[in-house]
Amino acid sequence: MTPDFIILGAMKAATTSLHAMLVRHPKIFIPKGELFYFDCEDCLEHPDFFPWRCLSRGADVAGHKERYRNWYNMQFEFAAQDQLIGEDSTTYLSSELAPANIQAEAPQAKLIVMLREPVSRAYSHYWHLFKTNRATCSFEEMLARQPASLLTRGLYARQLENYYRLFPREQILVIFFEDFVQKAAEETAQVLAFLGIEALKEVCEPLHTNSAEMRRFVSAHLVWNRLRAGNKPDYQTRFELRPKGKSPLLDRVYNRWLNPIIEAKPPRISPDTKAYLRNYYKAPNEHLAGLLNRGLPGNWTF
Numbered sequence: 001m002t003p004d005f006i007i008l009g010a011m012k013a014a015t016t017s018l019h020a021m022l023v024r025h026p027k028i029f030i031p032k033g034e035l036f037y038f039d040c041e042d043c044l045e046h047p048d049f050f051p052w053r054c055l056s057r058g059a060d061v062a063g064h065k066e067r068y069r070n071w072y073n074m075q076f077e078f079a080a081q082d083q084l085i086g087e088d089s090t091t092y093l094s095s096e097l098a099p100a101n102i103q104a105e106a107p108q109a110k111l112i113v114m115l116r117e118p119v120s121r122a123y124s125h126y127w128h129l130f131k132t133n134r135a136t137c138s139f140e141e142m143l144a145r146q147p148a149s150l151l152t153r154g155l156y157a158r159q160l161e162n163y164y165r166l167f168p169r170e171q172i173l174v175i176f177f178e179d180f181v182q183k184a185a186e187e188t189a190q191v192l193a194f195l196g197i198e199a200l201k202e203v204c205e206p207l208h209t210n211s212a213e214m215r216r217f218v219s220a221h222l223v224w225n226r227l228r229a230g231n232k233p234d235y236q237t238r239f240e241l242r243p244k245g246k247s248p249l250l251d252r253v254y255n256r257w258l259n260p261i262i263e264a265k266p267p268r269i270s271p272d273t274k275a276y277l278r279n280y281y282k283a284p285n286e287h288l289a290g291l292l293n294r295g296l297p298g299n300w301t302f
Contacts, residue, residue, distance in 0.1 A: 001073045005110040005195055006038075006102065007088030008163070011153055012124040013116035013177040017207055019088050021188050025203045028195075029079035030086045037072045037087075038102050039095035044148045046091065084195060094153045096162070103166040111167060112191060116177035117300050118154025118285065119269070119277040125150055127266045131213075136226040140273055154281055157288045164291075178297040214264040221259055278302075 007015050022028050039045050076085045092098040093113060102109065116124075126142055129135040135142060143150055163172060173194045180187045184206040189199035215221040255261070282302040289296050296302075 001076050001085070002106040003076075003086050003109050004084040005086040005112060006092065006106070007086065007090075007112045007114070008098075009090035009093030009113065009153075010115055010121060010156070011090035011094075012121050012128060013090075013114040014180045015088050015090050015114050017184070018112070018114065018175075018180070018188065018191065020207055021184070021203060021205075022086070022191065025192070025197065025200060027083055027197045028086065029076065029083040030088065031075040034089040034091075035072065035075055035087050036089045036091060037068065038105070039089070039091055039098040040068075042091070042095045042097045045095045084197065093159050093163075094155075099162045099166050107167075109171075110195060111163060111172045112194070113160065113163075113172065113174045114177055114180065115156050115174060117297065118156065118281045119274055120299075121154055121177075122150045122277065123266075123269050125153065130215075130218075130221065130225075130266075133225050133228060136222055136229055138222070139269070143273075151277075151280070155284045157285050157291055160288075160291060174292055176297050178299060212263065212265040213261050214266060215259050216262050216264075217259050218267070224254065224259065 007018060009015060019030055023030050036046065036049075040049060043049070075087070079085045089098075092102070102111075122143075123139065126135060126139045129142070137145070160172075160174070173191065175187055175191070185204040188204045192199040192203065278301050286302045288302070
């Protein structure tokens with residue numbers, strides 16, 4: 001079973017919202033969660049999939065092709081015959097392995113790409129890691145320690161070129177996060193038209209979004225995350241090392257009393273960091289508008 005469409009990413013560019021809107025359509029089936037089938041062997045995208053102390057236990061699709069494919073097919077077993085099936089895995093866009101893997105197994109799949117101004121994307125990604133207990137240091141320190149995770153995901157021109165080399169342009173739809181936020185109904189209708197199905201009003205109705213939430217004490221939560229990850233700075237080690245002596249009671253005390261989640265926005269990015277990152281992304285992405293043959297949103301600076 002091959003997907004009719006795939007949402008490739010980028011991460012933190014409203015792919016989850018698009019997924020939630022599309023699954024409301026009776027003619028669409030998308031399994032819950034990200035499958036990562038086409039790039040699970042990419043150690044740069046998924047360092048947590050590789051137990052570096054015993055690499056023989058890492059993902060080995062080539063050696064167990066039928067097993068992995070059967071698992072992938074099972075994710076769509078509840079789809080009706082008259083439904084389009086799709087999936088979204090936000091690492092596919094930046095993965096060096098995914099384009100060829102998708103072309104080999106799903107060459108007719110329509111590809112949907114959502115792009116966000118890269119500095120904002122990287123900063124939002126960091127706070128996602130923070131909220132999911134995977135950030136153990138400041139944004140700037142994470143940039144130095146995890147550039148593959150935070151920085152390279154915003155090199156959109158190179159990533160899109162990898163797909164344009166393998167797929168015809170009419171098979172790829174690119175949407176900007178900024179446009180989706182401002183006019184979600186119109187952008188969703190565009191996606192449905194791209195997929196060749198009717199744009200139902202109830203599907204295109206924008207989703208309700210919750211207020212921003214943060215930990216009351218940011219620095220304290222970074223320390224907490226370090227302790228939970230075995231006192232190692234790399235966030236992916238939490239998948240390798242289970243916290244020693246972890247107490248559910250301690251978690252409850254921490255979450256409810258010591259450092260609860262409150263309604264608040266993340267602090268603003270440092271002006272110096274923002275300027276540095278804008279300069280970093282300028283050269284790799286300066287031909288993005290020409291590649292897409294369209295203008296970029298106003299808050300993009302290259």
